[in-house]
Amino acid sequence: MNKISILAAGVCAAAFGAAVLAAPAAPPPIANYWVDAATTSGFGAGMMGAGGGRPNMSQIMNMMSGNAPSYAHTLELRLASKTKAPAAPSANHLIPPGLQMGPSLPLVTPQAAKPVKETYGLPPGYEKPKGRMLIYWGCGEHAGAGQPTIIDFAKMAAGQVPPGMAAMANAARIANVPRSAPGYGEWPNTKDSRPVPASGSLIGAHKIEGNYSPPIGFTLGQDFMPALNLREAGAMPSGAVRLGWTPAPTATGYALTMFGAAQNGDVIIWSSSKSAAMAPALDYLPPAEVKRLVGTGHVLPPTTNQCALPSEVAKASPSGMIMAIGYGPEAYFAESPKAPKWTAKVRFKSTASLMLGMPDMGDAGNRNAPQQTQPKKKKKFGIGDVLKGAVGIPGS
Numbered sequence: 001m002n003k004i005s006i007l008a009a010g011v012c013a014a015a016f017g018a019a020v021l022a023a024p025a026a027p028p029p030i031a032n033y034w035v036d037a038a039t040t041s042g043f044g045a046g047m048m049g050a051g052g053g054r055p056n057m058s059q060i061m062n063m064m065s066g067n068a069p070s071y072a073h074t075l076e077l078r079l080a081s082k083t084k085a086p087a088a089p090s091a092n093h094l095i096p097p098g099l100q101m102g103p104s105l106p107l108v109t110p111q112a113a114k115p116v117k118e119t120y121g122l123p124p125g126y127e128k129p130k131g132r133m134l135i136y137w138g139c140g141e142h143a144g145a146g147q148p149t150i151i152d153f154a155k156m157a158a159g160q161v162p163p164g165m166a167a168m169a170n171a172a173r174i175a176n177v178p179r180s181a182p183g184y185g186e187w188p189n190t191k192d193s194r195p196v197p198a199s200g201s202l203i204g205a206h207k208i209e210g211n212y213s214p215p216i217g218f219t220l221g222q223d224f225m226p227a228l229n230l231r232e233a234g235a236m237p238s239g240a241v242r243l244g245w246t247p248a249p250t251a252t253g254y255a256l257t258m259f260g261a262a263q264n265g266d267v268i269i270w271s272s273s274k275s276a277a278m279a280p281a282l283d284y285l286p287p288a289e290v291k292r293l294v295g296t297g298h299v300l301p302p303t304t305n306q307c308a309l310p311s312e313v314a315k316a317s318p319s320g321m322i323m324a325i326g327y328g329p330e331a332y333f334a335e336s337p338k339a340p341k342w343t344a345k346v347r348f349k350s351t352a353s354l355m356l357g358m359p360d361m362g363d364a365g366n367r368n369a370p371q372q373t374q375p376k377k378k379k380k381f382g383i384g385d386v387l388k389g390a391v392g393i394p395g396s
Helices: 002-022 057-065 165-171 287-296 311-316 383-391
Strands: 031-042 071-081 091-094 104-106 132-137 149-152 183-187 204-210 213-220 231-235 241-244 253-261 267-271 306-309 320-334 342-355
Touching: 031 213, 071 204, 071 213, 104 183, 132 311, 213 320, 213 342, 253 287, 253 311, 267 311, 287 320
Parallel strands: 031 342, 132 267
Antiparallel strands: 031 071, 071 183, 091 104, 091 204, 132 149, 204 213, 231 241, 241 306, 253 267, 253 320, 320 342
């Protein structure tokens, strides 16, 4: 009798396992919503647009009069739905009063771009890159053994990206944020691109309503990250430069990089990574990925608040753009745990920049307002554009 019971139990267990394996997978969500919340401080922060774009005339006038804030908040909102709008697409993000931007932000569907005939060949004004790229890495008074890595542009094949550059560009795409869908809306847009008030808050109830997606609602308990206030903290006798910043309580890790040039035309690049591999792109990264990079030494731990720019780098490029990022947390929401009709993800980051050797241009840690003029006119296409495209440096 016991043998029969055991046999029956085994058959039932096998049948149950087969049923579980045969169960259909839960359908993907109808709509996905993304909120990217960034804080920017330092060089040019007072002239940031709503999504980090060009400043408007009011922002320019504020900067010229010295009334620009020492940091800026930017938002990027994207709604992607598998459902197409039955008529003209319409969607709005109802925001909490603390954001100080009215009752809602319109999510506008961008007009489809006209097909452009592809042309092949080099762009107008292209000059074959000349000179070299010198790559340094690591925080410390002196550069470590084996530095710098030298890349001769004249010896590179056309279109070849220097080692490490591709990794930086790919890191920014790890989240695979949608830019189009059958039903799609975004902010800022051509209808509304107001700057986000520096004192605005994201904390509170958020609702997204549209005619091509199910209603979305969530309550945020997290706010914009604080400004990093990146600054030069003094030079060492060796010529190394101490860099310091204000720690962000919610930061998951930090990364710094510098782009400069030597008098002989060499391009100088440095990152805070502990290995020859370049630091990740200065963009949003999932906390789990940041934790992994902290473990490999490619990202500084969240307890860090200073880093020394090696003397060899400071001497090779007495001036240059130093950029830093404090990777932030993420908040995830879904209609239901198992088969949600919608999901929403909110990502945070805090970035800062300064001009090496020019603390008054962007070091606003102890100033009420930074002062900076608009960037110089862009030169014709050259190696600077190659670097910008490779690592995702924001456009001017």
